[in-house]
Amino acid sequence: MTKMKKVVVIGGTGLIGSKAVKLLQDAGHEAVAASSSNGINAYTGEGLADALAGADAVIDVSNMMSFDKAVIADFFGTSSRNLTSAERAAGVRHHVVLSIVNADQLSANPYMAGKLAQEEAVATSGQAFTIVRATQFHEFTETLVDAYSADGAVKVPDIDFQPIAANDVAAALVEAALGEPKNGFVDLAGPERGPFGSFIRTYLDAKSDVRPVNADAAVEYFGAPVVAGSLVPGGDYIKGAITVAEWLKA
Ligand SMILES: NC(=O)c1ccc[n+]([C@@H]2O[C@H](COP(=O)([O-])OP(=O)(O)OC[C@H]3O[C@@H](n4cnc5c(N)ncnc54)[C@H](OP(=O)(O)O)[C@@H]3O)[C@@H](O)[C@H]2O)c1
Structure with missing residues (x-):
């Protein structure tokens, strides 16, 4: 029988975090849904020591939206430094953070630059870690449509796309957290790859x-020049199961 573990999900009330918390609880683990609105703040450090006491792993799926590169980098970098240092003090075994496939190639996009700051803070922290880089979520499609809409049409990049369902992302993060730290990167993408525009058309x-x-x-x-493979994994990756059609039906 798997030993019950305590896992703290930073951003545990958000889209991915709430799904990860439920998966952990359904599997018999103790899951803490941490967020700034419930007094556990990765950016300020408030509540971290208490929340992390006795924890085996942390999954960081916190998020913030800004168009200011420095603000985003400060949020993700500072939060990751606070978390990993509190984890080391508490003896937490494994830090898992959710980033984005090819974030390093897209750093002209301010949000991607922020994710790079997050990755860098984690990788240099001294804490055992796994950085899971996912492709865009199916749930993000509406935001993409809004961003690319103009003059009665939707004009999109001429590149490949391989979106993944939030349920698949949450499951992969939970599996990663309960497993051994990679001290490196794992890519994660949906089951179907095709032209960006085809996915938008289906949606x-x-x-x-x-x-x-x-x-x-x-x-x-979003401000980053792209080539055909910019948003899809370039090598091995974990493949999610939920297709666009299944996600739309659900
Ligand atoms: N959208 C995509 O297609 C995509 C693709 C790959 C990776 N990702 C990554 O996925 C991650 C999760 O995204 P999501 O859509 O699940 O986010 P979300 O729904 O916006 O949820 C964000 C969570 O972060 C919490 N939070 C914000 N500031 C915090 C702080 N200072 N301390 C603790 N918790 C804080 C929020 O709760 P409070 O407001 O209560 O603090 C909330 O629970 C992000 O890091 C994003 O970069 C997204």
Whole structure:
């Protein structure tokens, strides 16, 4: 029988975090849903020592939105330094953080630069870690559609896309956290790879949105120039199970 473990999920009330907390609890583990609104703040350090006492692992899926590169980098970098240092003090075995596939190649995008600061803080912390880099979530598609909409059409980058369901991401993070630290990176992507525009077309069709979707090689990814493979894993990766059609149906 698997030994019951305590896992602290930083951002445990968010999209991915709440799913990870439920998966851990369903498997008989103790899961702490940590977030700033419940007094556990990775950025300020508030509540961390108490929350981490007796924990085996931490999954960091906290998030913040800003268009200011310095603000995002400060949030992710400071939070990761606070977390890993509190984990070392508490004797936590493993730190798992969720980043984004190819974040290092997309750092002209301020958010990706922030994720790089997060990765860097974790990798240099001295704490045992696994950095899981996922592709874009199915749940993120509406944001993409909004961002690329103009003049009655949706103009998207002419690149490959391989989105993944939040449920698959949460499951992979839980498995990673309960396993051994890689002290390195693991890529994670959905089960289907294809043109970015095809996924957007499928999504719009499901919403009965008839706007044309046009792929254009000049279109960037939120300020970052892209090539065909910019948003998909370049090597081995963990493959999620939930297809776009299954996700849309659910
Ligand atoms: N969207 C994508 O396609 C995609 C792809 C790959 C990776 N990711 C990564 O996935 C991660 C999770 O995203 P998500 O959509 O699940 O986020 P989300 O739904 O926005 O949830 C964010 C969580 O972070 C918590 N939080 C914010 N500031 C905090 C702080 N200072 N201390 C502790 N908790 C804090 C929030 O709770 P409070 O507000 O109560 O603090 C909330 O629980 C992000 O790091 C993102 O970079 C996203």
